[in-house]
Amino acid sequence: MSVTELKPRVGDSEKVTINLGxxxxxxxxxxxxxxxxxxxxxxxxxxxxxxxxxxSDVVKQTIVRKSLVLGLQAFSRQQLETSRANGEKLQVQVVGLASIAADVPPELAAAVIDSVTVLGAFHASAAVKAALAGRIH
Incomplete structure (x- = not known):
C-alpha cells in the first residue's frame, strides 16, 4: 500500500455546492x-x-482513534494480487483520496477489499465501484 500526504494542487480538488442566504x-x-x-x-x-x-486536534485524534489514513492511499494491481496471494483482506479507511488503479479487475478488488470508508474522494473504475458497492460506506 502506498500512503502519501496530499498537498493541494490545481487538479487536486473536488467541487462542492453550497446554498447561502x-x-x-x-x-x-x-x-x-x-x-x-x-x-x-x-x-x-x-x-x-x-x-x-x-x-485540527479533534481531526488528528479521530484519525488515530479510527486508524484512518490521512492523505492519499493508492492500490496497484500488483499490491492487490500480493494481498490475495497472502490471504489478506483489506479495510480501506482514508481521509483524503483512495485510489484503485485502472487496470485492477473488479473480481480482484472484490476478493481482497472487505470495506471502503473514504472521507474525501474515491477513485476507481466504474466496474470496481460496482463490485464493491455493498462494501462502500
Whole structure:
C-alpha cells in the first residue's frame, strides 16, 4: 500500500455546492469588492481552512482513534494480487483520496477489499465501484 500526504494542487480538488442566504452572499460580495478576497471562492476556502485549523486536534485524534489514513492511499494491481496471494483482506479507511488503479479487475478488488470508508474522494473504475458497492460506506 502506498500512503502519501496530499498537498493541494490545481487538479487536486473536488467541487462542492453550497446554498447561502442572499444577505450572506451580499456580504461576501462586499468583502470581495473591498479587496479583502480575490473572489467568493477565496473567502469560502479561507473560512473552511480557518475552521479546519480550529478543529485540527479533534481531526488528528479521530484519525488515530479510527486508524484512518490521512492523505492519499493508492492500490496497484500488483499490491492487490500480493494481498490475495497472502490471504489478506483489506479495510480501506482514508481521509483524503483512495485510489484503485485502472487496470485492477473488479473480481480482484472484490476478493481482497472487505470495506471502503473514504472521507474525501474515491477513485476507481466504474466496474470496481460496482463490485464493491455493498462494501462502500
Amino acid at each position: 442572499v444577505v450572506d452572499l451580499g456580504q461576501i460580495d462586499l468583502l470581495v469588492q473591498e479587496g479583502f478576497y480575490t473572489n467568493r471562492t477565496d473567502l469560502i476556502r479561507t473560512a473552511i481552512r480557518n475552521q479546519l485549523a480550529v478543529h
